[in-house]
Structure formats: structure tokens, C-alpha cells
Amino acid sequence: MKGKRIERENFLNALKRFAKEGPGLLLGFERKDRKFRTKVFRKEFDDLSLFNPVFQVNTAIHLRRIFSKDLKIVCILRPCETRAYVELTKLTQVEPTSLICGSTDCFGTVSSKRDDLSFPEKPEDLKTFLENLSDLRYACQTCRHKNGVFGDFGIRIDSDWNFWFIPYTERSVPLYELIEGPESEIPEAFKREEERSKTLFQTDLQEFRKDFEKCIMCLNCRDMCPVCYCVDCLFNSDEYLPKGDALINSIMRSKASEIPKNKEVYHFIRMYHVSQTCVGCGSCEEACPQNIPLTKYFKGISERLSGLFDYVSGRSFEERIPYTTFKEEELDNASD
Amino acid sequence: MDYDNGEKDFINIVGFACTYCAFKASEMAGSLRLKYPEGVKVIQVPCSSRVDPAFVIKAIFEGADGVFVAGCHPGDCHFIRGNYFTRRRIFALKEMFDAFSMRGKVRLFWTSAAEARKFVEKVTKMYEDLKEGKNEG
Numbered sequence: 204m205k206g207k208r209i210e211r212e213n214f215l216n217a218l219k220r221f222a223k224e225g226p227g228l229l230l231g232f233e234r235k236d237r238k239f240r241t242k243v244f245r246k247e248f249d250d251l252s253l254f255n256p257v258f259q260v261n262t263a264i265h266l267r268r269i270f271s272k273d274l275k276i277v278c279i280l281r282p283c284e285t286r287a288y289v290e291l292t293k294l295t296q297v298e299p300t301s302l303i304c305g306s307t308d309c310f311g312t313v314s315s316k317r318d319d320l321s322f323p324e325k326p327e328d329l330k331t332f333l334e335n336l337s338d339l340r341y342a343c344q345t346c347r348h349k350n351g352v353f354g355d356f357g358i359r360i361d362s363d364w365n366f367w368f369i370p371y372t373e374r375s376v377p378l379y380e381l382i383e384g385p386e387s388e389i390p391e392a393f394k395r396e397e398e399r400s401k402t403l404f405q406t407d408l409q410e411f412r413k414d415f416e417k418c419i420m421c422l423n424c425r426d427m428c429p430v431c432y433c434v435d436c437l438f439n440s441d442e443y444l445p446k447g448d449a450l451i452n453s454i455m456r457s458k459a460s461e462i463p464k465n466k467e468v469y470h471f472i473r474m475y476h477v478s479q480t481c482v483g484c485g486s487c488e489e490a491c492p493q494n495i496p497l498t499k500y501f502k503g504i505s506e507r508l509s510g511l512f513d514y515v516s517g518r519s520f521e522e523r524i525p526y527t528t529f530k531e532e533e534l535d536n537a538s539d
Numbered sequence: 540m541d542y543d544n545g546e547k548d549f550i551n552i553v554g555f556a557c558t559y560c561a562f563k564a565s566e567m568a569g570s571l572r573l574k575y576p577e578g579v580k581v582i583q584v585p586c587s588s589r590v591d592p593a594f595v596i597k598a599i600f601e602g603a604d605g606v607f608v609a610g611c612h613p614g615d616c617h618f619i620r621g622n623y624f625t626r627r628r629i630f631a632l633k634e635m636f637d638a639f640s641m642r643g644k645v646r647l648f649w650t651s652a653a654e655a656r657k658f659v660e661k662v663t664k665m666y667e668d669l670k671e672g673k674n675e676g
Contacts, residue, residue, distance in 0.1 A: 407640040437593055457602060468600045472593045475635055507638055508631045526631070529623035531614070537630040539646040539661070 206369035206389040207382050209358075214368070215248050217381040218277065222246070227275040230262065237321055243276075253279060253358060253366075256322055256333055258312035258340060261429040261486040263287035266297050266304070277378060278304040281312075283346070283484035285354035286517025287429035290480045293524060296432050303374050305356035310334070311343035314489060327364055342485025342498045347397045353517050361390050369393070372520070399510060404503030411500070415470055417493045420444070420463040424487035424497055425473060430480040430516075438469055474504050479525050480516050481505035550578045550669050553603040554662070555594065557587040559617040561609030563652035573659045576666040578604075586610070588621035592632040599644055605669045609648040609658070622649075643673055 221227050222245075229244040234252035241262050244251065262284045269276070278288070285306035291297040310333045313320060323332050333339065351357035356375035359367045369389055370379040422438065425431050441449035445464055454460055483502040491497055509516065512525035556562040562583045568575065584590055587610025595606045608629050610622040629647045636642050646665055650658045 404638050405640070406638060411639060443593075443597065465597075465600070468597050471596045471600070475592050475596065475632060478631060478635065504635055504638060508634055511631060511634055512627070526624065526628055529620070529627055531623065534626055534630050537626045537647055538649050539665075 204369060204389050204394075205386050206359075206367045207379070207384050207386055209366045209368045209382060209384070213383050214366075215251065217378065217383070218248050218251075219246075220381050221275070221277065221378050222248075225275040226273070227277060229277050229279070230265075231277075231279040239322075251279075253307045254310065254326060254329060255281070256310065256312050256329060257315050258343075258485070258489060259315040260427055260489070261287055261482075261484045263291060263297075263429040264427070266302060267291060267432065269301060270298050271301050274301055275377075276302050278302060279358065280304065280306060280354075281309045281484075282306040282348050282351055282353050283309075283342075283482045284429070285351075286348065286482040287484065289354060289517040289520060290430050290482065290524075291432070292520060293522075294430070294432065294480070299374065303355050303378060305354045305358060305371075305375060306351040307358040308351045308360050309343075309346075309349045311336075311339045311346070311349070313338070314340050316489075326360070340485050340489070340498075341496065342483055342488065342502065345498075345502065346483065347400065348483075348515075348517075350393075350397070352393075359389070359393050362392065367393070399515075400506060403510075404507045406500070406503070411470075412467070414496055414500075415466060418466050418470070418495055419493060420466060420469065421492060423490040423492065427486045427490035428473075428477065429484065429486065430477050430482065431473065437472065443468065443472070470500070474501055477501065478505050478508040479512070479514060482516050550576070550604045550666055551602060552576075552579045552605045552607065552662070552666060552669070553598045554579060554581045554607045554609060555584050555587065555590045556581050557589075557610040557617075557622075558583055558585055560611035560615070560652050561587070561648065561650045561658065564609075564650045564655045564658040567652065567655035568659050571655055573655060575659045575662045578666060579662050586616065586618050586621040587625040588616075588618075588628075590625065590629075592628055595629075595632060595645060605644050605646070605665060607646040607648060607662070607665060609650055609661075612649045612651055615651060643668060 218229055229248060232252045232255035233240045233242040233250045235250045239255045239257045262280055266288055285304055288297060288304045292299050310330045323329050351359050355372045357369045359369060367389060368382055370376055437443045445453045450464060481501055485498040487497040514525050556565055565581050587608055590608050598606050610625055613622055613626060616622045633642060633645050636645055648661045
């Protein structure tokens with residue numbers, strides 16, 4: 204596989220030319236006045252930052268419902284966000300014709316609920332700073348997909364802190380060609396595959412109940428989840444989440460119940476529905492006002508269930524999501 | 540849902556049975572005067588792949604002690620390939636229940652329209668196991 208070494212100057216120039224000729228926009232991270240933001244850039248790219256150590260929402264949820272054909276949007280995002288973009292492309296929720304979405308190497312992130320940290324300027328220092336930090340988000344502590352190997356292109360860092368731009372799909376070639384500099388073979392260390400966790404997630408209902416006792420059913424975790432996209436969600440209906448008369452009816456039909464009803468059902472069903480596509484970004488936990496350890500359950504279950512089919516969400520555009528496909532000869536032990 | 544491993548008097552089992560095989564088998568069991576426990580409530584679905592695992596989860600949390608999904612043998616689906624999807628989904632669902640230490644709650648059967656005896660056997664076995672508080676698949 205081939206790639207190009209990039210410097211900040213020539214990369215920004217390439218982006219500027221691309222945006223001008225495209226016409227195009229850039230979706231990425233901005234660093235200004237010691238603050239990080241996610242921003243859509245139009246003409247001025249000077250504040251662009253390839254890294255964002257503060258996690259707010261998974262930006263892939265903003266890529267849904269973009270249908271413009273003439274415009275090109277370059278997205279430089281974290282690996283987890285790019286994986287969500289790949290999954291949404293497979294689920295036909297994102298129209299990839301106008302998007303070029305790539306991932307950068309990620310050093311881990313802290314929750315946006317903290318604002319007492321001031322991050323160092325240079326990427327080398329940022330990496331050591333985050334490595335020494337004890338309270339990275341749980342999702343980042345357990346993350347095994349921190350390298351920019353997902354999406355249409357990747358921005359990787361080699362051991363000498365040189366930046367590389369590596370195109371993975373056809374869509375990123377127009378941008379790749381605008382970058383000045385010689386093309387060369389990428390370093391060997393970039394090709395290493397990350398491995399799957401060997402321990403299976405195991406818990407029980409008592410523990411689950413204890414953790415989810417404080418849930419207030421605000422449904423923020425569903426709304427902020429990048430891969431939870433159904434317009435007609437089950438939990439918009441009175442059948443699964445009864446309110447008002449429907450609640451009284453359901454209590455008269457069966458038995459007394461706490462309100463809000465069906466807390467456990469909600470989390471169980473959502474856990475199953477995102478079990479193959481969950482990218483483990485932890486934006487559900489970030490959105491939770493009650494600080495429930497959602498990532499532990501959702502990521503644990505998704506790793507266990509996608510391991511059954513040897514599937515990694517967001518790994519490739521061609522691989523089908525396991526529940527939407529099958530092999531005739533498999534799972535002989537499925538029936539009891 | 541109360542989950543404990545003690546013995547229970549009455550067990551509720553909800554079954555999703557596909558019209559063309561499993562439900563026909565349960566009808567045939569009736570005409571053959573075969574008996575299966577009265578706690579078993581069979582719901583007719585067009586195809587076993589109609590069963591969203593959400594139905595199973597909801598049934599279990601709203602009072603059922605166990606749920607089974609029954610369909611045609613793989614390869615014999617009336618809709619050509621519906622039960623291949625069921626196989627993957629319910630297999631994954633069982634794995635998820637396993638992670639919460641309650642694997643015994645969900646079962647998947649393949650019964651053709653002629654296998655009334657097998658249907659009764661499987662259902663009775665499930666009923667007995669749940670009654671004894673067994674927790675394995």
C-alpha cells in the first residue's frame with residue numbers, strides 16, 4: 204500500500220485547493236483559544252486540528268441526511284466516528300457520494316463534562332499527556348481500534364512523528380492527488396492488525412438492575428447513538444414504552460409496575476439491536492445525565508455477539524452486517 | 540420478571556411458531572391427542588424470521604418464564620431463506636442472554652409440519668427444565 208508524507212503546510216494547501224475546485228467543505232476539529240470544537244470549515248482552515256482530546260458526540264450522527272451531489276465534504280474524524288460512518292453507509296443511512304471520510308490515529312479522549320484541563324500544543328506532548336491521565340473515558344481505556352485504518356483514507360503517524368496520508372478507497376483519490384510530494388511505500392508497522400479481546404463479557408441480572416436503577420428514561424442514549432437511527436423506533440410507541448392511558452391499561456392487564464415502565468426492556472432491546480453495529484464510542488455514556496456505565500454493557504455485549512460471526516463494525520464497506528446475511532452451512536448447534 | 544433457581548408451581552412459556560411448520564405441528568399434536576403443558580402459549584407468526592428478538596425480550600421481562608421460537612428446518616422455509624436469518628438472530632440472542640446468566644430462557648426449535656411428537660417432546664422438556672429452575676440451554 205502506498206501513501207504520501209504530509210506536512211501541515213502542504214496538507215492545508217491541498218485541502219484549500221480541493222475546497223475551491225470541489226466545491227467542498229471540511230468537517231473536522233478546530234483548536235482555538237485552548238478549546239476544541241467540531242466544526243464545518245468553509246474557507247479558512249488555519250485552526251484545523253487533527254486531534255481532539257475532548258469527546259462530545261459522535262460526529263457521524265451529523266453525516267446522516269446529507270444528499271447534495273455537487274458538493275464534496277472531506278471529514279477528518281476519529282476512528283470510532285469513521286467506523287460509525289462506514290456502518291451507516293452499509294445501513295443506507297449515509298449517502299457516501301458526497302463524502303470523503305477518513306480517520307486519524309487517536310490518543311484517547313476525556314469527557315466533555317470536564318473543563319479543568321489544558322492540553323499541550325504539540326501532538327507528541329498531547330500523546331504523553333493523555334497517556335499519563337488516569338481518567339480517560341471508559342470507552343477509550345478499553346478501545347482497541349485507535350489507529351486510523353478505517354474509512355476512505357487514513358492519517359497515520361510513524362515512530363518519528365511523521366504524518367502519512369494513506370488512501371484506502373477510490374473516493375479519496377482526488378484529494379490524494381492534490382497533495383504535493385512523492386509517493387512512497389508505507390512503513391511496515393502500519394499494517395499490524397488489532398486483535399479481539401479474549402475474555403467474554405459476563406454479568407448477571409442483579410448487577411444489571413443495580414446499575415440501571417437510576418435510569419430516568421430520557422432516551423438520550425438512543426438519540427446520541429450514531430448507529431441507532433430508526434425513525435419509527437419501537438420506543439416511540441405505546442406498546443413498548445406506555446404512557447398515560449396506555450400505561451394504566453397495561454397495568455390493569457398485567458401487574459403493578461414502577462414508572463417509567465420497561466426500563467430493562469428498553470436497554471436490553473437496544474443492546475441487542477446495536478449488537479453488531481456498535482462502534483464502542485461511548486457517546487451513550489457521554490449523553491447519560493445519570494452517569495450509568497452504559498459502555499461497559501453495550502460494548503461488552505457487542506464484542507461478544509459480533510465475535511460469533513467474526514465481524515468488526517466499520518472494518519470494511521463490503522462486509523455485510525451479520526443479521527442481514529447468512530451462510531447455508533453454519534451454526535449447527537443453534538437449535539436446542 | 541422474577542428470576543430464581545427455586546421450583547415454581549406454574550410456568551408460563553410463550554412460543555412463536557411459524558405457520559407452515561411449527562404451528563402445523565402443534566395443530567397436528569392436537570389432532571393426535573398429544574398433551575403438552577397448559578402453560579405453553581403458542582403465537583402464530585407468518586415465518587420465524589418475523590420474530591424480532593425485541594418480542595422475545597419483551598415477553599420475558601413482562602412475565603414469561605421462557606420463550607421459544609420454532610420454525611421449519613433450515614432449507615425448508617416456505618419463504619426460501621427466512622429461517623436462516625432466524626438462526627443467526629436467535630443464536631446471537633441466546634449468547635446475549637448467556638452473558639446475563641439466563642441462557643435457559645430462550646430456545647430455538649426446528650420442527651417440520653409432520654413432527655408433532657418432536658414438538659411436544661421439546662416443549663415439554665423446556666417446561667420441565669424451567670420448572671426445576673435449570674439454567675442451561
